[in-house]
Amino acid sequence: RWVRYWARYSIWLTGGKLTVIGTPPKPPFVLVSNHLTYVDVPSFFATIDSVFVSKMEVKSWPILGPIVAGVNTIFVDRSRRSDILRVNELIAEQLDDEHGLIVFPEGTSTEGAEVLPFKPSLLAFPASQGLPVHYASISYRTPPGEIPAHISIGWAVDGDPFLTHLLRFFSIKSYEVEVRYGAEPVLASDRKVLAEELWNRINEEFVPSVIKDSECQMSHS
Numbered sequence: 001r002w003v004r005y006w007a008r009y010s011i012w013l014t015g016g017k018l019t020v021i022g023t024p025p026k027p028p029f030v031l032v033s034n035h036l037t038y039v040d041v042p043s044f045f046a047t048i049d050s051v052f053v054s055k056m057e058v059k060s061w062p063i064l065g066p067i068v069a070g071v072n073t074i075f076v077d078r079s080r081r082s083d084i085l086r087v088n089e090l091i092a093e094q095l096d097d098e099h100g101l102i103v104f105p106e107g108t109s110t111e112g113a114e115v116l117p118f119k120p121s122l123l124a125f126p127a128s129q130g131l132p133v134h135y136a137s138i139s140y141r142t143p144p145g146e147i148p149a150h151i152s153i154g155w156a157v158d159g160d161p162f163l164t165h166l167l168r169f170f171s172i173k174s175y176e177v178e179v180r181y182g183a184e185p186v187l188a189s190d191r192k193v194l195a196e197e198l199w200n201r202i203n204e205e206f207v208p209s210v211i212k213d214s215e216c217q218m219s220h221s
Contacts, residue, residue: 003071007045014039015174022136022181024048028095029185030126031134032198034206035104036112037155038064039169040138043177045071050100053087053122055107061162072099076122088125100134105195112139112154112209115202120195127194132185135198139207141176149175150210180205 011018016039024047025031031050033040041064044050052068056077059065069075074090077083094101105118115137126133140149152172155165182201188194 003045004049007042010042011039011046011177014170015172016043017174017176018043018046019176019178020047020181021178022183024136024181025100025134025185027097027100029100029134030091030095030103030131031100031136032103032105032118032123032202033136033138034112034115034202035106035109036138036140036209037109037153037169039140039153039177040104040109041068043138043179044102044136047179048100048102049098050102051094053091053101053103064162074101084121084124087122091122091125092129105198109155111150111156113150114208115199115206118195118199120191123191123194123198127189127191130187130189132187133194133198134185135182135201137180137202137205137207139178140209141178142172143174146172146174148210154209178207180207 027049041052051072051074053074053076054068056075059069059075072094074087074094076087091101103122105120105122106116107119108116110116123133140153142149142152146152147168152168153175182205186194186197186201188197
């Protein structure tokens with residue numbers, strides 16, 4: 001409950017307006033989504049009771065790292081293949097009547113031009129256990145005159161240092177975030193088949209956050 005309050009307050013405090021389309025699943029569940037930015041975390045926390053699977057590097061980020069670690073996030077060391085076994089065991093422990101699990105199978109955040117191919121390794125547990133996997137897509141918009149959402153909110157990790165991007169995000173006065181929950185979960189016993197079908201479903205719902213270059217130039221003029 002307190003995490004949900006924190007998430008909704010964080011969105012409001014930063015000028016955000018959250019719109020939810022569809023019905024969020026109830027715990028226990030596994031859900032996958034495209035991943036655009038650290039703002040995805042409070043956007044999902046505001047609507048759904050869950051924990052996240054995240055890459056280990058996030059744990060050391062200033063400001064966000066301690067917050068994410070404090071809400072039982074499962075961190076995976078992607079430099080070690082063997083770490084997937086440990087993570088899948090933790091996933092099994094976290095799924096209960098109070099929490100679901102959210103996975104970002106793209107493996108990184110993006111500007112929001114497209115949905116990257118899904119990495120199937122973190123879907124091994126639901127595939128092997130015969131668990132249906134829910135899905136959602138997330139996108140952002142900023143109003144005319146603001147820095148476009150794919151620059152101010154979407155974050156291609158290799159492009160900007162975290163603090164640089166965070167300051168740019170704090171500089172915008174308002175933004176909209178839309179979360180679309182899929183109607184039916186996906187079931188498959190093969191993790192690669194599961195990853196491909198989930199990618200197809202999310203790609204059908206996905207609304208790009210990237211605007212045309214001409215529009216981008218107008219918003220900066």
